[in-house]
Amino acid sequence: MIDIKILRENPDAVRASQKNRGEDETIVDKVLASDxxxxxxxxEFETLRAEQNTLSKAVATAKGDExxxxxxxxxxxxxxxxxxxxKRAELEEIAKNNIMQLSNILDPSAPIGKEEDFVxxxxxxxxxxxxxxxxxxxxxxxxxxxxxxxxxxxxxxSRSYYLTGSGAMLEFALVNYAISSAVQAGxxxxxxxxLVNPSAMEGTGFLGQAAENVYHLEKDxxxxxxxxxxxxxxxxxxxxxxxxxxxxxxxxxxxxxxREAGTYGKDTxxxxxxxxxxxxxxxxxxHPDQAxxxxxxxxxxxxxxxDAMEIPYRVIDVASGDLGSSANRKFDIEAWIPTxxxxxxxxxxxxxxxxxxxxxxIRFKDADGTKSVATLNGTLVAIPRMIVAILExxxxxxxxxxxxxxxxxxxxxERFELV
RNA sequence: GGAGGGCUCGCAUAGCGGCCGAGUGCACCGGUCUUGAAAACCGGCAAACGAAAGUUUCGUGGGUUCAAAUCCCACGCCCUCCGCCA
Numbered sequence: 412m413i414d415i416k417i418l419r420e421n422p423d424a425v426r427a428s429q430k431n432r433g434e435d436e437t438i439v440d441k442v443l444a445s446d447x448x449x450x451x452x453x454x455e456f457e458t459l460r461a462e463q464n465t466l467s468k469a470v471a472t473a474k475g476d477e478x479x480x481x482x483x484x485x486x487x488x489x490x491x492x493x494x495x496x497x498k499r500a501e502l503e504e505i506a507k508n509n510i511m512q513l514s515n516i517l518d519p520s521a522p523i524g525k526e527e528d529f530v531x532x533x534x535x536x537x538x539x540x541x542x543x544x545x546x547x548x549x550x551x552x553x554x555x556x557x558x559x560x561x562x563x564x565x566x567x568x569s570r571s572y573y574l575t576g577s578g579a580m581l582e583f584a585l586v587n588y589a590i591s592s593a594v595q596a597g598x599x600x601x602x603x604x605x606l607v608n609p610s611a612m613e614g615t616g617f618l619g620q621a622a623e624n625v626y627h628l629e630k631d632x633x634x635x636x637x638x639x640x641x642x643x644x645x646x647x648x649x650x651x652x653x654x655x656x657x658x659x660x661x662x663x664x665x666x667x668x669x670r671e672a673g674t675y676g677k678d679t680x681x682x683x684x685x686x687x688x689x690x691x692x693x694x695x696x697x698h699p700d701q702a703x704x705x706x707x708x709x710x711x712x713x714x715x716x717x718d719a720m721e722i723p724y725r726v727i728d729v730a731s732g733d734l735g736s737s738a739n740r741k742f743d744i745e746a747w748i749p750t751x752x753x754x755x756x757x758x759x760x761x762x763x764x765x766x767x768x769x770x771x772x773i774r775f776k777d778a779d780g781t782k783s784v785a786t787l788n789g790t791l792v793a794i795p796r797m798i799v800a801i802l803e804x805x806x807x808x809x810x811x812x813x814x815x816x817x818x819x820x821x822x823x824x825e826r827f828e829l830v
Numbered sequence: 831g832g833a834g835g836g837c838u839c840g841c842a843u844a845g846c847g848g849c850c851g852a853g854u855g856c857a858c859c860g861g862u863c864u865u866g867a868a869a870a871c872c873g874g875c876a877a878a879c880g881a882a883a884g885u886u887u888c889g890u891g892g893g894u895u896c897a898a899a900u901c902c903c904a905c906g907c908c909c910u911c912c913g914c915c916a
Contacts, residue, residue, distance in 0.1 A: 457885045464885090467897045471848040485896030651877095781878085 412769045413513050415446055428517045433525065433732040435512075442509045449499075449506040456495040463492050511619075515766040518703075518740035521731050528730040529743075535714065536723030538747045543808040547750040548799040549681045552578060554810040556830035557802070558682060569679070570671060570686045572795075577827045581801070582689060582794050584821035586664060589691040589716065589792045593662035596712060598693065601663045603642035606633045611645035614771040616737045623672045639663030640788045643694035648771045652784060657775060658697035658705055662791060665690065682795040683755065691791040696773065699765055702785035706762040709789035710742050713758045716791055719817035722800050723747040725754050737763040746800040757796045760789030 418425050422439050429436040466488060470481045522530045552558025557578030563571035574582055590600050612618050612634045617625055626635040636642060643663045652659065667690050678684035693712060697705045710726070717724045729741040738761035745754035765783035768774070774781045805813040812827040819825055 453879090453885085457880095457883095460886090461884055463896080467848070470896055482896055487896095489896055 412510055412766060413516060414765065414769065415442075415510060417516070418442060418510075418513075419446070425513065425516060429514065431517055431523045431731045432514055432734065434514055438509065438512050442506070442513060445502065445506040445509045449502045452495070452499045452502045456492070456499040459488070459492045459495050463488050511770075514734075514736040515739045515764060517731055517734070518762065520728075521734070521740045522728050524730040524732055526730060526733040529727040529733070530730075532726040532728055532742070534723075534725045535718070536721075536747070538723050538749065539804065541749065545749045545803065546806060546810060547681065548802045551802045551806055551810060551812060552681075554829050555802075555812065555827050557581065557827070558798070560681065567686075570684060572682050572685060574794075574798075576830065578798065580822055581798055581818075581827075584818045585792050585794060585797055586689065586691060587821045588719070588817055590662060590664060592715070592719075593691065593693065593712075593791060596660075598660045598662035601639075601643065601646075601661045603636075603639050603646070603663050603665055605636050605639070605642070605665050605668070607636055607641055607645065608633055611641055611648070612636075614648060615641045615644045615767060616735070616770065617641060619736055621735070624670045626668050626670055635668035636665065637669045638667050638690065638788075639665040639692045640694060643692065643788075644767055644771060644773075644786055647696060647773045650773060651781060652696060652773065652775045654698070654775045654777045657784065658695050658701065660696075661694045663692045663694060665692075667793075681799065683799060685795055688793060688795045690793045693760075693789045693791050695787045696768075696784045697787065698775070699783070699785040702762050702764055702787060705785070705787050706740065706742075706760060709760040709787055710744075712791065713744050713760060713789055717744060717746065717757070719815065720797065720801060721815045722804050724757070729759075735761060737761065737766050739764050739766070746796070747804065748800060749803050755796070755799075757793060757800060758790035760787065762787050 413425065418439070422443060426436045426439045429439065463485070466481065466485050470478065470485055473481050522528055546554075549558065549560060552560075555578070556576040557574065559573040559575055560571075563573050594600055606628070609618070609632060612625065617634075617637065621637070625637060627633075628635070640663075642665070643661050646661070647659075666687060668687050669685075671684060671686060674684060682688075693709055695705050695709065714724075714726070724744050724746045727743050727745060729743055734741050741759060741761045743756050744758045746757040747753075748755045763786045765785055767786045768783040773784050773786070775784050776782075801815065802812050805815065807813065810829055814822055814825055814827065
């Protein structure tokens with residue numbers, strides 16, 4: 412939710428932002444109109460209520476005829492108050508629904524355009540040239556006894572898989588490495604609930620455009636999270652955080668569930684796009700003035716991880732049209748995937764400024780009053796895609812895979828052998 | 831799944847349908863006293879919106895009433911006991 416005051420003061424900036432995202436800019440006028448209507452109704456109600464309060468007090472002390480006369484007045488007034496209150500509630504609802512449709516205001520530095528209009532910020536490392544035919548992760552996964560997509564499909568349907576043997580060990584190593592480096596960087600490790608209630612889902616903005624990708628358990632009205640961003644953001648819902656504690660950083664490890672509706676035919680082979688995977692997610696609550704710097708820090712931690720995995724990658728500044736509604740800017744890291752001859756997204760970090768915190772009612776207090784915090788999130792490691800990148804980039808001609816140095820201590824070996 | 835108890839300002843508690851936005855204790859902040867501290871005493875101290883007047887908030891939502899923390903209904907959460915269970 413954006414700040415209505417900013418919208419009132421500078422509606423053109425919001426219009427421009429909506430337009431650059433490829434979203435409806437006429438909502439801005441709807442929001443302004445419904446906000447005006449809301450405020451009029453509110454003050455009408457408040458005036459009547461004030462009258463009623465005074466009158467009620469008079470009733471309490473009055474006696475006899477005077478009392479019955481006052482009561483008569485009070486009864487008619489009560490009707491008016493109720494009417495005004497109903498109107499107020501209706502208009503507030505409309506105003507809220509309207510403002511909720513607006514996306515976060517873009518960072519002016521974010522590249523404008525559609526998905527393909529991203530800007531490459533940098534390349535790190537050089538894609539390796541193979542003097543043999545590189546195998547893809549599905550084939551390597553079989554040779555190593557690491558990934559079993561066939562049995563995954565048998566038991567759980569398409570986009571499902573088993574990690575077995577060295578694949579399972581690799582997940583544990585990645586998670587251990589990720590968590591220990593996050594802790595070293597000052598993050599509090601968290602294992603959050605993955606089954607959350609509607610308010611958490613709603614507050615983080617996943618019931619908007621992203622709703623069709625969310626699993627909903629109707630019988631109990633709970634949702635399976637697509638990322639631990641949801642429970643981490645909602646962790647401090649309705650709280651006022653001490654300003655001197657900011658930034659507060661959490662590293663959440665959880666399973667993530669995605670319906671992947673509308674992606675039929677995309678990435679059907681292997682484990683690039685799956686319904687369930689584990690992920691270590693960074694989440695930060697910080698002072699709004701610090702948000703941009705914090706965003707850079709999150710990006711740096713993501714780069715450090717890729718560096719440690721010894722994988723070539725590039726960093727892109729995601730274009731306005733491809734940003735989530737909560738983000739005002741987003742950087743993706745794309746790892747080189749040899750058999751696809753392409754860079755593919757493995758991690759992503761978004762600056763949500765105060766947008767998410769305003770919905771979730773997460774604030775901090777300083778000398779000037781109580782204000783919304785800024786929230787930011789970033790992937791430290793999404794297991795399946797990192798496994799793909801590691802297997803494919805570090806493979807040998809015989810199908811064995813060299814283990815990056817950073818993970819060797821966690822695996823007790825330098826190489827994954829054939830089974 | 832069954833049976834009970836509870837949810838009030840950071841914590842603990844009081845609260846008769848109007849005198850309750852709400853008392854008390856602890857904590858906290860400021861002051862007096864003191865060489866300094868403690869104790870004692872004095873004062874302050876929930877939040878949101880608003881320029882202000884004022885409005886709203888006693889788990890949440892509805893209802894009764896001129897008037898609800900207080901009465902009624904539903905839901906949520908917490909605790910205890912029984913059953914089942916990783």
